[in-house]
Amino acid sequence: MKLNRMSKRFVMLTLCCALFFSSGSMLVQAEGASNSYNYSFWGNTVVSPAAYEPTNIVTGAKLGVDSFKDPSDLHVSEDQTIYLLDSGNHRIIVMDKNYSLINIIDGFNNGGQQDGFSNPQGMFVTEDNQIYIADTGNKRVVHLNEQLQLVQIVDSPQSELLLQNYEFLPVRVVVDKAKRIYVMATGVFDGFMEFSASGDFTTFIGANRVNVDPIEYLWKMLSTKEQRSQMVQFTPTEFTNLDINDEGFIYATNGDQWGENIKKLNAQGNDILRREGYFSPRGDVRYRSAEGPSRLIDIDVGDSEIYSVLDSKRGRIFTYNGDGHLMYVFGGLGNQLGEFTMPIAIERVGDDMLVLDKALGEITIFKTTAYGRTLNEAVRSYYRGDEEAAFQRYLETINMNANLEFAYSGIGKALLRQGNYKEAMKYFKESYDNKGYSKAFLLYRKEIMRAYFPTIMTSIVGLLLVLIVWRKVRKWKGGKKIVTIE
Numbered sequence: 001m002k003l004n005r006m007s008k009r010f011v012m013l014t015l016c017c018a019l020f021f022s023s024g025s026m027l028v029q030a031e032g033a034s035n036s037y038n039y040s041f042w043g044n045t046v047v048s049p050a051a052y053e054p055t056n057i058v059t060g061a062k063l064g065v066d067s068f069k070d071p072s073d074l075h076v077s078e079d080q081t082i083y084l085l086d087s088g089n090h091r092i093i094v095m096d097k098n099y100s101l102i103n104i105i106d107g108f109n110n111g112g113q114q115d116g117f118s119n120p121q122g123m124f125v126t127e128d129n130q131i132y133i134a135d136t137g138n139k140r141v142v143h144l145n146e147q148l149q150l151v152q153i154v155d156s157p158q159s160e161l162l163l164q165n166y167e168f169l170p171v172r173v174v175v176d177k178a179k180r181i182y183v184m185a186t187g188v189f190d191g192f193m194e195f196s197a198s199g200d201f202t203t204f205i206g207a208n209r210v211n212v213d214p215i216e217y218l219w220k221m222l223s224t225k226e227q228r229s230q231m232v233q234f235t236p237t238e239f240t241n242l243d244i245n246d247e248g249f250i251y252a253t254n255g256d257q258w259g260e261n262i263k264k265l266n267a268q269g270n271d272i273l274r275r276e277g278y279f280s281p282r283g284d285v286r287y288r289s290a291e292g293p294s295r296l297i298d299i300d301v302g303d304s305e306i307y308s309v310l311d312s313k314r315g316r317i318f319t320y321n322g323d324g325h326l327m328y329v330f331g332g333l334g335n336q337l338g339e340f341t342m343p344i345a346i347e348r349v350g351d352d353m354l355v356l357d358k359a360l361g362e363i364t365i366f367k368t369t370a371y372g373r374t375l376n377e378a379v380r381s382y383y384r385g386d387e388e389a390a391f392q393r394y395l396e397t398i399n400m401n402a403n404l405e406f407a408y409s410g411i412g413k414a415l416l417r418q419g420n421y422k423e424a425m426k427y428f429k430e431s432y433d434n435k436g437y438s439k440a441f442l443l444y445r446k447e448i449m450r451a452y453f454p455t456i457m458t459s460i461v462g463l464l465l466v467l468i469v470w471r472k473v474r475k476w477k478g479g480k481k482i483v484t485i486e
Contacts, residue, residue: 035316035332038404039285041278041432046403051319051328051372052353054338056099058363060086063101065093068361073172074347074354077125082349084356084363085133090117092133097349099365105131108142108150115150117142122172122184132181134170141170141183143199154181157193157201174244182250184239191269192242192250205269208237208254245301253296253309261296262309276435277324277406283311284318294318300346304383306376308346308353315340317353321379325406328372331355338364351376371400378410390414409433416440421447 036050060067069088076082080097091106107116118137125131129146140155157168170193172184179197182205191207237256244250249272250265262281264273279285283294294311301307305322315333320326332339342359351373353366368376378393391414397407412427413436421444428437 035330035338037329038326039279040403041405043279043285045286048328048403049371049401050330050369051375052317052330052366053369054364055367056365057337058095058099058365060093060361063093063095063099065101065104068093070358071356071361072121072344072358073123074345074356074363075123075125076347076349076354077129078127079129080349081125081129082347082354083123083125083131085120085123087119087121090119092120092123092131099363105144105148108144108148110150110153122170124174126175126179127177130175132173132175134173134183136169136171136186139168139170141173141181141195141199152199154183154195154199157195159201161190161204162201172241174242174250176244176248178248182242182244184242189238192239192252206239206250206252206263206265206271207269208239208256208259240296241298243299243301243307245305251299251301251307253299255295257293261294262299273324274322275324277320277326278432279326281309281318281320281324281326283309283316284314287314297343298345300348302348304380306379308348310343310346310355312343315343317346317355321406322383325409327375327379330366338366340364371397374400375404375407378407382410382414385417387414387417391418405431407431409436412436412440416443 036048037045038048040046066089068084068086071084072087073085074083075085081102082095082097082099084093084095086093089106091104093101094103094105096102107114109115117133117135120133121136122134123132130151131144131148133142133144135142138155140153142153143151145151155168157166167187169186170183171186174182176182181195181197181199183193183195185193188204189207190204192205194202194205196202237254237259239252239254242250242252248267251273252263252265254261254263260271260273260275260280260282262273263271266272273281275281283296287293291313294316295313296309297312298310299307300309306319306327308317308319310317316329316331318326318329330338331343333341340355340357340360342357343355344358345356347354347356351368355364355366356362357364374393374396378390378397381387381389381393391411394407394410394414397404398411401407408427409431412424412431412433415421415424415427416436416439421440424440425437425444428434428440
């Protein structure tokens with residue numbers, strides 16, 4: 001295949017662009033960086049106080065049951081009951097908020113016969129303690145009521161939207177307040193599968209866009225038709241997990257390293273996640289080129305729009321506020337307490353964070369430090385509209401960590417709501433929040449104008465009157481004739 005001079009220039013330019021964009025984000029993470037850190041406005045890694053610290057480990061042996069085998073999911077209900085999906089043992093371990101054993105669910109009555117689970121991968125518990133299990137090995141979703149009686153089984157969905165030979169392999173499931181069931185299934189690239197409360201498949205929701213590796217795309221352009229037919233086709237990225245908040249919005253993670261790997265989906269499947277932080281929420285901003293970006297495999301939504309994501313590649317948990325600012329990071333891979341071998345799921349019990357390790361078959365319990373509690377309460381206070389409390393908590397946070405630049409923006413927003421626009425401008429400037437600064441400046445300018453408007457208008461009117469009088473006097477003097485007698 002011959003290329004003319006223009007084509008060669010285009011190929012070279014494309015190669016340079018591809019290398020730039022593929023490596024531009026692959027900034028090397030600071031050597032020896034602590035597991036507790038944050039990122040500055042300029043993208044530098046800055047040390048941060050620990051927001052969480054590990055305190056204990058829960059294992060099957062400690063609970064008095066057989067060891068957990070390949071556990072895959074966690075869920076905490078409204079009453080803080082903890083459900084562990086012990087997939088390799090085909091059962092669910094139920095604990096109270098003090099991590100004491102309550103029950104073991106390993107089967108149910110199905111039409112008069114005992115039925116069980118086969119390698120279940122996901123589960124969800126509603127606020128009225130209805131349990132939904134993604135029973136992957138049996139190719140179905142099982143719905144049990146609070147008394148563990150079978151309500152329904154969702155399997156073999158039928159629709160024109162599905163291929164005729166489609167095999168239903170559910171791996172994650174959530175349910176909204178209207179009892180609509182959302183399923184993440186293996187091999188589905190059209191988004192999450194939505195089922196009605198009666199278990200009928202209705203539609204797909206939230207399909208990811210097709211994002212292309214620039215280098216792969218370049219080689220496809222330069223390849224022959226036969227070579228292109230042997231290459232991997234560009235398909236949308238699969239989701240890796242999902243959670244749902246009290247308002248029915250689905251938060252989801254996917255393995256897309258080129259697009260947005262965290263989404264917040266509304267009822268129409270549109271992504272409405274706010275990304276107003278210094279960097280779009282995606283895990284690590286700086287990383288070694290050989291390792292690549294974070295691979296997010298779980299997400300947990302807390303109160304006040306606070307959400308956390310789990311990076312399986314480096315074993316870290318990243319927590320963001322509703323605007324998309326990174327609040328704190330903790331965790332990591334290793335053999336010490338608070339580190340993991342194969343983290344697979346995260347959940348909250350109050351302010352405690354639980355991290356499930358699939359390889360070790362254990363749950364690590366993390367509790368907030370004074371710094372973590374103060375920052376959490378600052379974000380919650382602002383979300384509730386309690387500006388005074390938010391102002392105080394953010395000030396305390398800055399005293400503990402002057403490197404947390406977005407906290408200055410939080411103070412600015414609290415002051416803005418209080419009507420202290422001039423002071424808000426100062427804090428917005430500290431946090432490089434140009435949008436907030438512009439808003440505060442406009443409001444401050446209006447405030448100044450309102451304060452001095454009467455004086456300014458009085459002065460203008462007075463000047464106009466003086467000018468009018470002066471002109472009339474001048475005209476009158478000019479019109480007088482001087483008579484001379486000889």
